[in-house]
Amino acid sequence: MVDNMRKSPVGKTVSLFVTCMVDMLYPETGWAVVDILEYLGIAVDFPMGQTCCGQPGFNAGHRPEARQVAMQFLKAFKNAEVIVAPSGSCVAMIRREYPSLFADDPRWRSEAERIASITWEFTEFLVDGLGIDDLNLSLPDTQSFAFHDSCHGLRMLNLGQAGRTLLGNTANASIEPLPESDVCCGFGGLFAVKMAEISGAMLERKIQNIEACPAQTILCGDVSCLTHMNGGLSFQKSTRRVRHIAEVLAEGLPGKNDE
Numbered sequence: 001m002v003d004n005m006r007k008s009p010v011g012k013t014v015s016l017f018v019t020c021m022v023d024m025l026y027p028e029t030g031w032a033v034v035d036i037l038e039y040l041g042i043a044v045d046f047p048m049g050q051t052c053c054g055q056p057g058f059n060a061g062h063r064p065e066a067r068q069v070a071m072q073f074l075k076a077f078k079n080a081e082v083i084v085a086p087s088g089s090c091v092a093m094i095r096r097e098y099p100s101l102f103a104d105d106p107r108w109r110s111e112a113e114r115i116a117s118i119t120w121e122f123t124e125f126l127v128d129g130l131g132i133d134d135l136n137l138s139l140p141d142t143q144s145f146a147f148h149d150s151c152h153g154l155r156m157l158n159l160g161q162a163g164r165t166l167l168g169n170t171a172n173a174s175i176e177p178l179p180e181s182d183v184c185c186g187f188g189g190l191f192a193v194k195m196a197e198i199s200g201a202m203l204e205r206k207i208q209n210i211e212a213c214p215a216q217t218i219l220c221g222d223v224s225c226l227t228h229m230n231g232g233l234s235f236q237k238s239t240r241r242v243r244h245i246a247e248v249l250a251e252g253l254p255g256k257n258d259e
Contacts, residue, residue, distance in 0.1 A: 006117055006118075007117070007118070008129070009081075009082040009118070009120065009125065009129040009130065010129070010130055010131075012081040012082045013042075013043040013044070013045060013081050013082065014037055014042055014043065014044045014045070014081075014082050014083075014084045014125075015044075015045050015046070015047055015077055015079075015080035015081070015082065015083050015084070016030065016033065016034065016037075016044055016045070016046050016083075016084060016085070017050060017053070017073075017077070017083050017084070017085040017090065017119075018030040018046070018050070018085070018086070019053070019085055019086065019087045019090045019223075020051075020052050021087075021223045021224055021227070022086060022087070022223055025223065025227070026223045026226075026244065028247060029086050029223060029244045029246055029247055030086065031250075032086075032244070032246040032247045032249070032250035033084070033086050033122055033246045033250075035250045035253060035256075036126075036135070036246065036249055036250055036253065037084070039135075039253055039254075040130075040132070040135075047076045047077055047079075047080070048076075049072065049075060049076035050073065050076040050077070051069065051072055051073070051076070052069050052073075053069070053070065053073055053090045053093045053094055054066040054067070054068075054069035054070040054073065054093065054101075055089065055090060055093040055097075055189070056189060056190065057069060058093065058097060058101070059189050059190055060190055063101065066101065067101055067102070067105075070098060070101055070102075070112070071108065073094070073115075074098075074108065074111050074112060074115055077115060078111070080115070080118060081118065082118050082120065082125075082129075083115065083118055083119040083120065084119075084120050084121075084122055084125045085119070085120075085121060085122065086121075086122045086221065086223075086244060086246050087121070087221070087222050087223065087224075088121045088150050088152050088153020088154075088156075088157050088159050088221050088222055089150065089151075089152040089153065089189075089222050089224060091119055091120065091121040091124075091152075091153075091157060092152040092153065092156040092157055093152075094115060094116055094119045095116045095119055095156075095157070096116075096156055098112040098113075098115060098116050099112050099113050099116055121153060121157055121159055121162075121221065122221070122245075122246055123159065123162035123163045123166060123221060123245060123246075124157065124159055124162050126162070126166060127161075127162040127165055127166065128162065133165045133166065133169060134166075134169035135166060135169070135170070135249065135252075136254075137169075137170040137171065137249060137252030137253060137254075138170065138171035138172055138252050138254075139170060139171065139172040139173055139248070139251055139252045140172070140251065140252075140256075141172060142172045142174070143172060143173055143174075143216055143217065144173075144174045144175075144176055144214065144215045144216045144217070145167060145173060145174070145175055145176070145215050145216070145217050145218070145219050145248070146175065146176045146177065146178035146181070146213050146215035146217075146218050146219070147163060147164055147175070147178060147181055147218070147219050147220065147245075148178060148181055148185065148206070148218055148219070148220040148225060148229070148242065149181050149182045149220075150185075150220050150221055150222040150224075150225045151184050151188070152222070153221050153222065154182055159221060160182075163219065163221060163245045166245070166249060167219070167245065167248065167249065170249065170252050171252070172252075173248075173252075175215075176213060176214050176215040177213070178209060178210070178213045178215065178218065179209040179212055179213065180205070180206075180209050183202075183205070183206070183209075184202055184206075185202065185203060185206045185225050185228050185229050186198070186199040186200065186201070186202030186203040186206065186228060187199065187203075187224055187225055187227075187228035189224065192228065203228060203229070203232045204232070206229060206232070207229070207232050207233060207236060207238070210229070210233065210238075210240050210242075211238065211240065216240075217240075217241060217242070217243055217248070218240065218241070218242040218243070219242070219243055219244070219245045219248060220242060220244065220245070221244065221245055223244055225242070226242045226243065226244060229242045230242050
């Protein structure tokens with residue numbers, strides 16, 4: 001359930017932080033999150049001033065620039081009661097790095113700490129925040145899935161179980177183990193650019209494990225990892241694909257299969 005240091009998000013309006021890559025490349029993931037939240041009777045708003053969380057600059061060592069981007073985030077979400085994002089990586093940035101990013105700035109530190117305390121990854125929000133482990137969903141046909149555990153979500157937010165719990169209680173869905181599911185896919189943001197050969201070798205190993213897995217579809221909670229793995233699978237002309245957990249869950253919503 002909810003960490004003792006965090007207030008319960010139950011009954012509060014959700015401000016959706018859709019993240020850069022979802023906004024630009026995977027809007028269907030954002031819509032899936034909204035569909036599920038509204039199905040649960042949760043009011044959702046979308047602060048129009050949102051941009052990036054600042055993680056790329058922060059990871060590159062450009063802290064002053066990252067602070068400027070983070071300030072815009074704090075301004076955009078200043079009225080938020082709860083913030084939910086379909087990205088463990090971005091949530092980890094806000095939760096773990098914002099307080100330290102503004103540690104020497106009293107003007108912004110308290111707001112950074114407040115924002116950090118009300119920000120949740122999507123599956124974490126449902127299971128740990130709201131206490132919901134069964135959404136009463138049913139997929140249109142029988143499908144098998146396996147999970148890739150994205151690094152930031154697993155190691156910084158302890159997200160290993162929430163998605164599995166929600167899917168495990170979804171009718172027509174079965175979960176298979178993915179070999180080395182907790183091993184990095186090789187993306188790591190700028191790592192894939194600066195250390196391309198190492199990144200490529202890690203991706204190759206991940207693809208081998210995906211091909212060895214009996215599941216039809218691999219799921220994860222970060223579209224950055226999804227993009228990296230699908231790029232490798234496509235390059236090798238594999239028919240396997242990786243999807244975001246929110247999209248699969250949304251396909252099981254009542255009435256969704258009648259559309």
